[in-house]
Amino acid sequence: MKTVSAADAVALIPNGATLMIGGFMGVGTPERLIDELVRQGKRDLTIIANDTASPGCGIGKLVDAGLVSRTIASHIGLNPETQKQMIAGTMTVDLVPQGTLIERIRAGGFGLGGVLTPTGVGTIVEEGKQKVEINGKSYLIETALHAEFALIDAFLADYSGNLAYALTARNFNPVIAMAADTTLVTAEHIVPVGLIAPDHVVTPAPLVDYVVTN
Amino acid sequence: MSAMDPQTIIAKRIAQELRSGMLVNLGIGIPTMVANYVPNAVKVFFQSENGLIGTGPIPEQGMGHRLLTDAGGRPVTALPGACTFDSAMSFGLIRGGHVDVTVLGALQVDAHGLLANWMIPGKMVPGMGGAMDLVTGAKRVIIAMQHTAKGKPKIVSKCTLPLTSARPVDLVVSELAVIEFVGGHATLQETAPGVSVEQVIAATEAKLAIADNVSEMRV
Numbered sequence: 001m002k003t004v005s006a007a008d009a010v011a012l013i014p015n016g017a018t019l020m021i022g023g024f025m026g027v028g029t030p031e032r033l034i035d036e037l038v039r040q041g042k043r044d045l046t047i048i049a050n051d052t053a054s055p056g057c058g059i060g061k062l063v064d065a066g067l068v069s070r071t072i073a074s075h076i077g078l079n080p081e082t083q084k085q086m087i088a089g090t091m092t093v094d095l096v097p098q099g100t101l102i103e104r105i106r107a108g109g110f111g112l113g114g115v116l117t118p119t120g121v122g123t124i125v126e127e128g129k130q131k132v133e134i135n136g137k138s139y140l141i142e143t144a145l146h147a148e149f150a151l152i153d154a155f156l157a158d159y160s161g162n163l164a165y166a167l168t169a170r171n172f173n174p175v176i177a178m179a180a181d182t183t184l185v186t187a188e189h190i191v192p193v194g195l196i197a198p199d200h201v202v203t204p205a206p207l208v209d210y211v212v213t214n
Numbered sequence: 215m216s217a218m219d220p221q222t223i224i225a226k227r228i229a230q231e232l233r234s235g236m237l238v239n240l241g242i243g244i245p246t247m248v249a250n251y252v253p254n255a256v257k258v259f260f261q262s263e264n265g266l267i268g269t270g271p272i273p274e275q276g277m278g279h280r281l282l283t284d285a286g287g288r289p290v291t292a293l294p295g296a297c298t299f300d301s302a303m304s305f306g307l308i309r310g311g312h313v314d315v316t317v318l319g320a321l322q323v324d325a326h327g328l329l330a331n332w333m334i335p336g337k338m339v340p341g342m343g344g345a346m347d348l349v350t351g352a353k354r355v356i357i358a359m360q361h362t363a364k365g366k367p368k369i370v371s372k373c374t375l376p377l378t379s380a381r382p383v384d385l386v387v388s389e390l391a392v393i394e395f396v397g398g399h400a401t402l403q404e405t406a407p408g409v410s411v412e413q414v415i416a417a418t419e420a421k422l423a424i425a426d427n428v429s430e431m432r433v
Binding site: 171 | 287299
């Protein structure tokens with residue numbers, strides 16, 4: 001793990017990159033990395049996240065700045081700007097049931113090709129997907145997702161890279177930490193090694209590449 | 215006493231379906247109001263799918279925490295004994311059948327209990343969020359909705375809007391009636407105070423079976 005400035009962390013990201021971003025309606029989203037993406041004008045991004053928050057908040061700032069060309073999310077209902085860009089055709093939006101989205105990410109990080117889920121069977125979600133029957137019940141094959149970068153917000157990080165989260169800001173963060181080539185982390189507090197008890201570490205240090213200095 | 219508004223009637227009636235020890239997930243809108251009418255003696259675990267069991271009421275002004283929100287992103291409280299977890303765990307709870315009851319809104323419910331509640335093609339495409347997983351995985355699915363929208367029935371013969379799940383819902387509670395899906399057919403069980411069976415039939419497009427002893431909703 002290396003500590004870096006937000007500017008240097010975001011400088012690693014090329015235009016056109018695929019990013020998984022933590023957060024649920026902006027809660028648990030690494031705002032400083034988002035702000036830096038906007039400042040550096042990283043374009044043509046593919047965003048994999050639960051939602052696109054709302055205008056001016058979290059991932060919504062990337063949408064506002066017109067930096068996103070594709071979004072894979074479960075919900076965009078609270079961001080009219082995302083819907084506007086989707087209807088205008090300047091952004092492609094793949095809507096995925098939330099439980100399926102997080103499992104596809106988990107599969108990507110856990111070395112699985114995908115998962116079998118009953119969610120979406122008999123709905124438009126099953127279009128174009130393989131269906132299998134196991135013990136008389138139908139499941140969709142939902143394929144794994146990977147990203148080049150995971151942008152994570154933690155509550156505590158230690159100087160070896162162990163992470164712990166707070167309250168409802170955990171959400172997608174520990175799952176995306178497994179599913180990307182490079183992880184960039186912001187943390188509310190960066191603490192000495194040993195201060196996060198082994199039983200309280202949620203994301204183990206070897207998964208963390210960069211922690212942004214506070 | 216002034217007449218109770220439709221949303222309150224619905225929320226009060228659904229609250230009676232909850233029992234101590236149940237894990238319950240409430241959707242946005244009328245479903246959220248259900249929590250206000252659960253008797254103090256009934257200790258329910260409310261789940262917020264963004265990663266919380268033990269969701270409490272909305273905090274007093276100035277007492278919220280920016281990292282403690284519900285699935286709509288609004289500040290909530292966490293009751294003593296609450297716990298937090300990631301989204302994979304949260305949806306494992308939902309899809310895995312560990313949630314006893316989910317209460318959700320609806321655009322349409324059909325004669326067999328199939329639900330459409332997540333999009334109106336060409337008009338409203340917010341994304342399904344957690345709705346498809348909740349309807350597919352929860353042990354019991356209760357729909358909280360007004361009986362009609364702009365005068366048109368919402369309980370229809372067949373949904374014209376995209377379905378949420380192949381799994382039918384268990385119960386619909388509106389301001390007019392309680393409808394249960396007995397053997398796969400919409401069956402009128404209760405009518406609201408002052409509402410006749412005929413009024414419910416007139417406001418419903420789906421063919422309703424009528425229970426032998428239709429009772430009055432207690433609200």
